Amino acid sequence: MCLLTQSDLKRIFEKVDVNGDGLLSLEELNRMLEITGTCQYSIQELESLVETKSLGFSEFLFFYNSISEQQNGESRGSGEAEELESDLVKTFKVFDLDGDGFITSHELESVLKRLGMWDDTNCNDSTTMIRFYDTNFDGRLDFQEFKNMMLVSRA
Template identity: 60%
Template sequence: MCLLTTNDLERIFEKLDMNGDGYVSIDELKWFLEKTGFKFSIEELESLVGKKSFDFNEFMFFYNSILIEIDEEVESDLVKAFKVFDLDGDGFITSQELECVLKRLGLWNGKDCKNMISYYDTNLDGQLDFEEFKNMMVLTTTSLI
């Protein structure tokens, strides 16, 4: 996930503040979200934001709260994916488990799964715990973008 800098957020805020009053209104936010493919009613946005307009600091808080929510969803999805690979439920993914799941999914290309595991195995125990798996998935996903 790509995080925006404060400068990026300032530029976005300025673009959203179409009337230049130093606040982004719910209507301005709704317009932007619709342009980016998200559909919310005014009532939903007021409930989400908690007010009819907000200044830059409140805008940053709103952005950060959305990131936390997205991060929690991603974490939940990663937990589910980890469980798919952790066939024996011991909290670790071995090279044998990885190979078995990749074969079932039709994704195994004959490569040595030990090498794949060792690349992300930061504590060098020969298997992936959840944090190592998460790092593998995040690094693999971001390298594809």
């Protein structure tokens, strides 16, 4: 299964959000799953699975990643999934310079500079880069946001 980028998923989220309230109801989510042939769930099964009546964009990303992992599980054993998770934790720790469990724009910029992937003339703004994946809008990435970024960006 080819993973979609976060911008692809954002466009899908907005199209599926028929009433434009910024949330996917279980009915909207189920309709999308039926149309794409991804999964067959009843509304009750979906509610039990996602444990909520509607999904914001961050929950939608998590749901997408969960479904992707479930469908890729046939081709990737649990050992590979555990190895991927372990690699993500190690990578997160490289960027989390102060060890507080978050990656700030300053930490991101510092690590990218050390890796030779950033200079002061770089047109990218580290704050904008963080903001793009910061689904709870606190100005920094926690591990789940980082993981979502890495899994969605692998496409």
